[in-house]
Every structure is written in structure tokens, then in C-alpha cells.
Amino acid sequence: MQIASMHFKERAHDNMGNAQLQGNLQKIKGKFVAKRRQSLVELDDVEATREAARAIRQRALDNLDVWLEMFERNATARGATVLWAETPADVNRHVLAIAARHGVGKIIKSKSMVSEESALDRAIEAAGLDVVETDLGEYILQINDYEPPSHIIGPALHKSKEEVSDLFARVHGTARKVEINELCLEARQMLRKHYLSADMGISGGNFFVAETGSVVLVTNEGNATLTTTLPDVHVAISGIEKIVPTLEDVATLMRMLPRSATGQSISNYVDLLTGIRGEGEFHGARHMYFILVDAGRSAVLGSEVSEALRCIRCGACMNHCPVYQSIGGHSYGWVYPGPIGSILTPSYIGLENALDLPQASTLCNQCGVVCPVKIPLPDLLRKLREQQFARRLRPWSERAGLRLWSWLAARPRLFGASTRIGVRMLRWLGGRDSLIHRLPLGRGWTDGRDMPAPAGRTFRELYAARRADGGQR
Amino acid sequence: MSFGGDDPARAKILGRVRDALSKSGAARDEAGARAAAEAYVAAHAYGPRPRMPGDRVARFMQRATDMESTVAHLADRREIPASVARYLDALELAPALAAQRSRQGVCWPELADLDWAGAGLAIEPRPTTGDDKLGITGAFCAIAETGTLVVLSGASTPTATMLLPDTHVAVVSAARIVAGMEEAFALVRDERDGLPRAVNLVSGPSRTGDIEQTIVLGAHGPYRVHILVVDH
Numbered sequence: 001m002q003i004a005s006m007h008f009k010e011r012a013h014d015n016m017g018n019a020q021l022q023g024n025l026q027k028i029k030g031k032f033v034a035k036r037r038q039s040l041v042e043l044d045d046v047e048a049t050r051e052a053a054r055a056i057r058q059r060a061l062d063n064l065d066v067w068l069e070m071f072e073r074n075a076t077a078r079g080a081t082v083l084w085a086e087t088p089a090d091v092n093r094h095v096l097a098i099a100a101r102h103g104v105g106k107i108i109k110s111k112s113m114v115s116e117e118s119a120l121d122r123a124i125e126a127a128g129l130d131v132v133e134t135d136l137g138e139y140i141l142q143i144n145d146y147e148p149p150s151h152i153i154g155p156a157l158h159k160s161k162e163e164v165s166d167l168f169a170r171v172h173g174t175a176r177k178v179e180i181n182e183l184c185l186e187a188r189q190m191l192r193k194h195y196l197s198a199d200m201g202i203s204g205g206n207f208f209v210a211e212t213g214s215v216v217l218v219t220n221e222g223n224a225t226l227t228t229t230l231p232d233v234h235v236a237i238s239g240i241e242k243i244v245p246t247l248e249d250v251a252t253l254m255r256m257l258p259r260s261a262t263g264q265s266i267s268n269y270v271d272l273l274t275g276i277r278g279e280g281e282f283h284g285a286r287h288m289y290f291i292l293v294d295a296g297r298s299a300v301l302g303s304e305v306s307e308a309l310r311c312i313r314c315g316a317c318m319n320h321c322p323v324y325q326s327i328g329g330h331s332y333g334w335v336y337p338g339p340i341g342s343i344l345t346p347s348y349i350g351l352e353n354a355l356d357l358p359q360a361s362t363l364c365n366q367c368g369v370v371c372p373v374k375i376p377l378p379d380l381l382r383k384l385r386e387q388q389f390a391r392r393l394r395p396w397s398e399r400a401g402l403r404l405w406s407w408l409a410a411r412p413r414l415f416g417a418s419t420r421i422g423v424r425m426l427r428w429l430g431g432r433d434s435l436i437h438r439l440p441l442g443r444g445w446t447d448g449r450d451m452p453a454p455a456g457r458t459f460r461e462l463y464a465a466r467r468a469d470g471g472q473r
Numbered sequence: 474m475s476f477g478g479d480d481p482a483r484a485k486i487l488g489r490v491r492d493a494l495s496k497s498g499a500a501r502d503e504a505g506a507r508a509a510a511e512a513y514v515a516a517h518a519y520g521p522r523p524r525m526p527g528d529r530v531a532r533f534m535q536r537a538t539d540m541e542s543t544v545a546h547l548a549d550r551r552e553i554p555a556s557v558a559r560y561l562d563a564l565e566l567a568p569a570l571a572a573q574r575s576r577q578g579v580c581w582p583e584l585a586d587l588d589w590a591g592a593g594l595a596i597e598p599r600p601t602t603g604d605d606k607l608g609i610t611g612a613f614c615a616i617a618e619t620g621t622l623v624v625l626s627g628a629s630t631p632t633a634t635m636l637l638p639d640t641h642v643a644v645v646s647a648a649r650i651v652a653g654m655e656e657a658f659a660l661v662r663d664e665r666d667g668l669p670r671a672v673n674l675v676s677g678p679s680r681t682g683d684i685e686q687t688i689v690l691g692a693h694g695p696y697r698v699h700i701l702v703v704d705h
Contacts (some may be wrong), residue, residue: 028686044523052520059513063506065490070510078667084482136692137683154683161684184681184689185569191693196603211514212668222636222679222694229632229671240486245513251654252520262682266540266619269694270674277670280628282600284670294486302493 001116001148004333005345005354012331012360021328024160032319035263036370042265043255053256054374056249057310060210060241064301067210067243068292074213078275080288088118088295095120095202095235096127098289102233104129104199110217110224111135112204113313114237114293116149116335117348120202131202132194134223136187140164143171150329150337152315153261158328191223201227201285205238206312207253208290211246214274215290218257222269234273234285240292241301241309247272253312256372260314296348304387305380308343310373317367317377323360332357339367339377346384352393358384419458427456519655529617530702533650536620540677541690542698550644550703553584554592557609557642560699573639573696578607582629584644600631601638608638608695614649614657615700619676622700623657626671635675641695643675647704 004011015021040046060067072082085091091114099107107124109131115121121142124131133142137156141147144167149155156164161180168186169176177183203224207216215236217224228234244250250272258264277284300309318324318338329337334345334354342357351358361367363378371377388394389402408415429436430453439446457465495501525532534544545556561574576594585598594607601608610630612622622643626632635641651657654674661668679694690696 024685031686042523043521045521048521056520063494063510065487065494066503066506066510068487068490070514084480084486086482086485090482134693135683136681140683154686156683157686159684161687164684180684180687181689183684184692188691188693192603195693210510214668220679221681221683221692223692225632225673226636226693229636240490245510246517247658248517248519248655251658254654255520255523265536266621266674266676268540268676268678268680270621270676272668272672272674273670274668274672275670278627281626281670282628282631283633284626292486294489298486298489298493301490302496306493 001119001335003349003353005349005357006333008331008333008354008356008360011333012327015327015331020160020163021158024158025325025328027160028154028157029325032261032263032315036260036316036319037263039259039263039265043259049252049255050372050374052252053312053372054310056244056252057312057373058307060243060245061301061306061309064240064243067245068240070210071208071213071243072292074211075275075290076213078213080213080275080290082290082292085291085293085295088293091115091118091237091291091293091295092120092123094289094291095237096123098233098235098287099124099127099129099200102200102287104233106130106132106194106198107200107202108132108134108194108198108227108231109138109202110204110219110227111138111155112202112237113152113335114204114239114295115202117293117295120237122146132191132198134191134195134221134227135219136184136221136223139187139191140167143167148330149335151318152313152336152338154315158330195226195230198227198231200233200235201231202235202237203228205236205242205290206257207244207250208238208242208292209245209247209250209272210243212272212274214272216250217271217273218254218267218269220262220264220268225269225271228271228273228285229283232285233287233289235289235291236273237291237293239297240294241297257312257314260316260370260372300344300347303347304383305343305347307375308340308347308377308380310375311340311344312373314372316370316372320366320370321361322364322366323362332360339381340375343377343380343384351384351387351391355388355393358388416458416460420461423454423458424456427453429453517659522653522655523618525617525652529650529652530647533615533617533620534702536617537615537677537700538620540620541680542620542677542700544700544702546647546702546704548704550705551587553644553701553703554587554589554594554596556701557607557699558592558594560642561607561640564697570639570696573606575606575639577605578609578638578640579605579634580609581611581631581634583611584609601633603633603637605638607640607642608634608636609642609644610635612643612645612649614651614660615645616652616654616657616674617650618653621654621674621676622698624671624673624675625661625665625669626673627669632671632673635673636694639691639696641675641678641698642701643698644701644703647702650702
């Protein structure tokens with residue numbers, strides 16, 4: 001996928017002004033949030049389950065090499081082939097080599113975020129093969145000339161049904177449908193023939209189970225089930241961090257994942273796939289491949305933000321993020337949007353290639369509160385900000401300002417004196433109505449709104465006055 | 474690239490992972506970590522579970538209904554064909570979907586002995602080719618906590634029977650309804666020699682919310698799932 005994360009500010013600005021997108025965002029706002037809250041009530045002890053989920057994911061990361069080797073051993077024992085990809089480009093090379101090996105012409109694909117990292121679909125098409133996305137959202141984006149996804153679990157949620165209607169009529173050459181169920185039926189009919197004729201199925205992997213060498217796939221549409229049942233070849237692609245030790249761990253994580261994602265007690269289809277077609281079986285892959293992808297994960301593992309690797313891709317952080325909800329997923333400019341994207345994107349593609357993402361947060365901690373595996377997202381964003389400062393990746397004015405502030409803050413009397421002057425100046429600027437219409441050095445802040453002027457005394461002055469008063473109130 | 478053998482990418486990735494892990498702790502005891510991992514797996518410890526008061530069968534039927542399956546409870550498996558016929562007759566279908574009332578379909582071999590013709594149904598015990606309207610399967614077991622069918626792949630349990638037809642009818646024995654996913658996995662371990670190729674957990678019909686978060690049933694797989702809980 002093209003990386004556009006350097007243009008965050010322009011894209012966010014454009015998206016804020018895009019009436020169609022703002023209308024679409026407004027329509028879906030809050031639905032996931034409300035359903036998540038309702039469904040979590042079914043768990044008698046949400047916090048204990050959440051803590052167990054955190055511990056499972058952290059246990060996997062703490063000895064990732066051991067679990068990866070165990071997974072590989074057990075998967076291989078069941079007749080699957082385990083391949084390793086150091087880079088996104090390696091993923092594409094592996095897939096094309098597998099396709100060539102088995103004489104594959106048509107590939108169907110259920111959702112895989114990792115394959116977005118490597119723009120796998122375009123690589124497959126460039127090699128002269130057909131590839132069809134089967135997740136409805138991904139299908140909509142594919143036929144719209146590979147529009148990027150805007151949300152982890154609802155990749156096309158930024159589009160209105162009218163936009164989908166126009167798209168289907170144009171691309172399918174059919175009469176324009178109006179109702180959402182008609183649109184879904186049309187997509188179903190288009191995709192059904194591909195399911196029945198594909199030579200190879202590609203899936204992601206929600207979890208790789210070390211104890212059994214299995215992949216777990218979670219969908220509501222059942223598209224992953226079909227993708228991995230009908231074709232002769234199955235390739236499951238996911239990051240090396242997606243390992244979980246046992247089936248019992250899967251059971252615990254599955255109490256958190258659907259609830260955190262869509263607010264369901266369980267997703268409609270959860271597939272646990274192990275090895276190749278059994279004796280006498282009529283369906284299932286005769287050839288099974290796993291591609292374990294590094295592409296930056298091992299570097300994150302040893303870094304200050306390693307906890308981000310616990311992520312199970314539920315999307316709760318973006319559903320609850322006031323920034324994401326205002327600017328939409330495309331503003332973030334790469335595969336993973338929202339708060340988790342603001343950590344993963346700079347970590348995978350380089351801090352210098354995503355300068356604004358660690359700043360794209362108010363640090364309000366809604367994301368941290370709802371994360372089912374307790375990733376401290378604001379803390380990690382703050383660590384990335386520190387790294388940006390240390391590596392001189394922020395503008396000189398910001399670095400100079402911060403340096404001045406830290407010099408001042410370490411000198412209490414000078415700090416007190418300058419804030420006293422500053423507060424009085426702001427009060428003077430506020431004039432009669434106590435509103436600052438134009439803030440010097442901060443025009444961006446007052447261009448669209450007034451800033452309330454401070455009352456005239458600093459916190460420390462008020463505090464001192466109250467102490468002198470006898471500490472009452 | 475190579476298929477198997479010494480994969481240089483494998484060595485490099487595992488090497489980087491080990492470097493990253495030894496950075497955090499002091500000397501990392503890899504042998505100890507392996508032993509601890511084996512012990513953790515062997516323990517198969519359960520995480521926190523929601524309480525499950527009341528009758529497990531009733532609970533399953535309620536939760537399956539919540540997931541938009543429909544459920545009927547039969548005393549005897551010989552009642553299955555007539556019950557399926559009644560279910561089809563009672564379906565309320567939009568005009569565009571009227572053909573889905575069809576009494577033609579396929580079933581798993583374990584259900585071939587039932588008197589389908591006697592109930593006016595044309596059911597063949599074979600895997601589906603994709604054109605069948607009705608797919609009738611059994612289930613390895615079912616999960617009360619979430620109203621979920623547990624379907625194992627095998628020579629006599631073709632997976633696509635529950636995926637390609639418009640309507641999926643699943644027969645599950647009341648005695649095989651377990652509390653949670655943990656018990657279902659334990660049952661597979663007890664009764665099977667390793668996991669089958671596919672353990673498919675099915676909770677209601679195929680659905681999508683990908684357009685404006687509006688739920689539509691029948692995204693790719695069945696439009697409806699009808700579950701028959703059978704006592705004997």
C-alpha cells in the first residue's frame with residue numbers, strides 16, 4: 001500500500017471539510033460503542049477476562065521464539081508448509097511462488113491486513129493472475145480501484161450506500177440498486193461463482209495456535225470459511241506476533257475480541273484450521289501454507305512500544321477515538337488507522353515517515369480504557385513523541401519551545417514570575433468579554449474559535465492565597 | 474525462496490526475535506523458557522468464565538436464538554423430516570427469495586436413514602455441488618454460552634453442506650450441548666486423535682454489516698440456520 005502518512009495534516013484537513021465523509025462518519029458514530037458496552041455486561045468479570053487476555057498475549061510475546069518454533073513444529077507435522085517473510089515484498093514473492101507451483105489461475109481472498117502492507121492484490125494482478133476479495137467491505141474497495149481501507153474491521157464504512165449503489169451499477173453493469181440488502185445480494189451472486197471456481201484461497205490469521213499448529217479465522221460473513229473450504233490451496237498470512245499458546249487461550253480471547261469489535265457475543269463463523277484435507281474428505285485444502293511475517297515486528301519487540309504487539313485488531317481504539325471519529329481512517333495514510341495505527345505505522349515504516357501520527361491524539365485515554373488487551377496506547381504515543389524529540393524529527397520551533405519550557409520549569413521562581421506575567425497579558429488580551437479573538441503565536445488556535453481568557457491569577461497564586469487563608473475550602 | 478529446508482529468512486527472523494527478547498532481561502534461559510512453555514500447554518488452564526446458571530439446553534436454545542438461528546426441540550430423531558417440512562412451510566420469504574422454500578437438498582450420511590420422502594422432501598446423502606437449496610448436517614457438539622454449533626470436518630461430514638445451500642438445518646443431540654468453547658475443545662481432544670482439518674464454530678447465519686453497519690443476513694453462506702435439538 002502506498003504510504004501517505006507524511007501528509008496527515010493535509011489529509012485530515014481535507015477530510016474535516018468533506019461533507020459527504022462527515023455525513024457518513026456521523027451515521028455510524030457510536031453504534032459500535034453502544035453495542036460493545038452492552039455485550040461486555042454478559043461477562044461476569046470483564047476486568048478479569050481483560051487481564052487474562054492481556055496476559056495471554058504478553059506470554060506469547062515474552063517467549064515469541066519458543067512459541068513460533070512450537071507452532072512451526074506442530075503445523076509441519078500436520079502436512080502444512082511454514083514459510084517466513086522478512087519483508088512485505090517477501091510475502092508477495094512467497095504467494096506468487098506458491099501459485100506458480102500449483103498452477104493457480106484464480107485466487108479468492110478473505111480479509112488480511114498484512115497483505116495490505118505488501119499490496120499483495122496488485123502484485124498478484126501484475127503477475128497475470130486473478131484475485132477477488134470476498135469480505136464485502138474489501139470487495140467494495142477492490143472494485144473501486146483498490147481504495148484503501150479506513151477501518152480495521154469495517155474497511156468500507158466511510159462509504160454511504162448511495163456511493164456503493166453507484167459503484168456496483170458502474171462496475172457490475174447492472175441496474176442501480178437502492179436497498180442495502182439488494183446490494184449485498186448482488187455482491188453475493190458475483191462472489192459465489194468465484195468461490196466455486198478459485199484454485200487458491202488466501203486468508204489472514206486472527207491467531208496462530210502454537211499447541212496445535214492451527215490458524216483461527218474470525219468472520220461474520222463466513223467468507224473465510226468458504227475461502228478455506230473450497231479451493232485446493234490455502235495460504236494463511238499473518239504477523240509473527242499473532243501466536244497464542246493454547247486452545248483455551250483462544251477461548252478466552254474470543255470472549256473479548258467480538259465484543260470489543262462489533263459488540264457481538266461471538267462472531268458468526270470461527271474457524272480453527274489445522275493441516276491438509278483428511279482422508280476421504282470432499283473439501284478442504286490439499287496444500288496448506290502459513291506465511292509468518294516479520295516486516296518490522298521483531299524490531300518493535302525490542303523497543304519501548306513492544307506492548308503494541310499484543311493488539312488483536314478489534315478496532316475498539318478507533319471506535320472510541322474522538323480524533324479518528326472526526327477525520328476518518330484515510331487521514332492516517334497507511335494500513336492501520338486510529339490510535340493503534342499511530343503507534344504501528346511509525347514503528348513499521350519509520351518514525352521519520354509518519355511525523356504527525358504520534359501527535360494525532362489528545363491522549364484522552366479512551367483507547368487505553370477500552371483496549372481488550374490493555375495496551376497503554378497514550379503512554380506508547382508519548383514514548384514515540386519523546387523519540388521524535390530526541391531524534392530531532394520535530395520542527396525547530398517546537399524543539400526550541402520545549403527546551404525553553406523545560407529550562408523554565410526547572411526554575412520555580414522564574415517560572416512563577418513568567419506565568420504571572422503571561423496570565424495577566426492574556427487577561428488583557430481578552431478585553432471586556434474575556435475572549436481572545438486572535439492569539440499571538442497561536443493563530444491556528446483562534447482562527448476558528450475564540451479562546452477564553454484566564455481569570456488573571458495563576459494556580460500557584462491562588463493556592464498560596466488559600467493557604468494564607470488558613471487552608472479552608 | 475525455498476519450500477522447507479534451511480530457510481535463511483527463518484533464521485534471521487528468529488535471530489532478531491531472540492536479540493529483542495534478550496535485550497529486556499538479563500541472560501535469557503532458553504531451555505527454561507521451552508520447558509515452561511511445554512508445561513503451560515500441558516496444563517490447558519481455563520481463563521475466567523461467565524457463570525452459566527440454569528438448564529444448559531435452555532440456555533443454548535436462547536443464545537442460538539439471540540444469534541438469529543431458529544431452534545426446535547424434538548424428543549425423537551425420527552421426527553426430524555416432518556419438523557423440517559413444517560419449518561420450510563412456515564418460512565416467510567420476500568418474493569425475490571421465494572425459491573428458497575424448496576424441499577430439495579442434501580444431508581450428511583448419518584441422516585440418510587430418516588424418512589425424508591415420507592415428509593415430502595427430496596434429500597440426497599451426498600456432498601453439495603453448490604446448487605442445492607437445503608443443507609442438513611449434524612454437529613459434533615454445541616456450546617451453550619454462545620448458541621454455537623461445533624462442526625468437525627471429515628469424510629462423512631462434508632463442510633460445504635453447511636455453507637453453500639440457502640438454508641442450513643443442523644441436528645444436535647441435547648446430550649452434546651456443553652458449557653463453553655473450552656469444553657468443546659476438551660471433547661475433541663477426548664474423542665479424536667488430534668484436531669480434524671477444520672473445526673468450524675457456527676453461530677447463526679452468514680451476515681454482513683459492511684454497508685453503513687446495517688446487518689444483512691445471507692452475506693455469502695446460508696440465509697438462515699435452523700437447529701433441531703434432539704433428545705434421542
